[in-house]
Amino acid sequence: MIENMLDELPPDRRRQLTDIAVEVSLPRATRLFEEGRRADRFWIIRSGQVVLDQRVPGRRAAVVETLGRGELLGWSWLFPPYLWHLGAETVGPVEAVEFDARAIRELCESDPVLGRAMYRYVAKTVADRLHGTRTRLLDLYGPQGSGLDP
Template sequence: MATAHNLFDAMPPEQRRMLTELAREVTLPRATRIFEEGRRADRFWIVRSGQVALDQHVPGRQPAVVETLGRDELLGWSWLFPPYLWHLGARTVGPVEAVEFDAAAVRELCERDPLLGRAVYRYVAETVSRRLHGTRTRLLDLYGPQGSGFDD
């Protein structure tokens, strides 16, 4: 199965309808701190427009931006896995339009409806896998011998 373009594409129409009923449109102004690393992960978002910078705490310095998310991207996956704490922080780069979901309600829906649960877990897993691959590539570019290519 190919990777779904967004969360809603990842599921059959009836499950899409059930998840949509839990969605709430939000507008986040520029420089809004959406969540903080180590705090309770109780929501997640699908970005509709704008950009969100994911960052990591660095003692004695400003948080280091590790990735920037944009249109149709999932913001937040820590809500799906115990202990439900954010692994990173997030701040809007400019104004952001997004669809927000209550994490507990979505987890409950996933438990009640196995088709929806499978689609959500698979979509989140594919998102995490894709981002991990991107992180590895960036690390090779920063620290690998001559970037991500190898010379003989």
């Protein structure tokens, strides 16, 4: 949860982030962001699930991942040009902590300790998701008998 994001920070820096955080309740089927649009916020999911999807020309958007409790929703806000790489929609009701991306980026720039911790947290999230994607691709397309099936 937000605690995971704050684990490596001293208390005064934790306070800086929690002062910016806003608790939000999102109803089912809320579209949070669209691929290619401006990434101006991010969330830590407290409860519920959000699907990440990608546009497929001539078809419905394909769900590429489902996020749940304690997970970071959105990392595009941290890297220029600050555009979403995917879309996101709530599956059911979601409780989350929302952060203003610009405010967090400004804090990261002005405070190297906070900035390093945020970049590390987002980088770990991206690396974990990349690993999960690779595993799913191997499950789908890997050679039979590769030992990847449970």
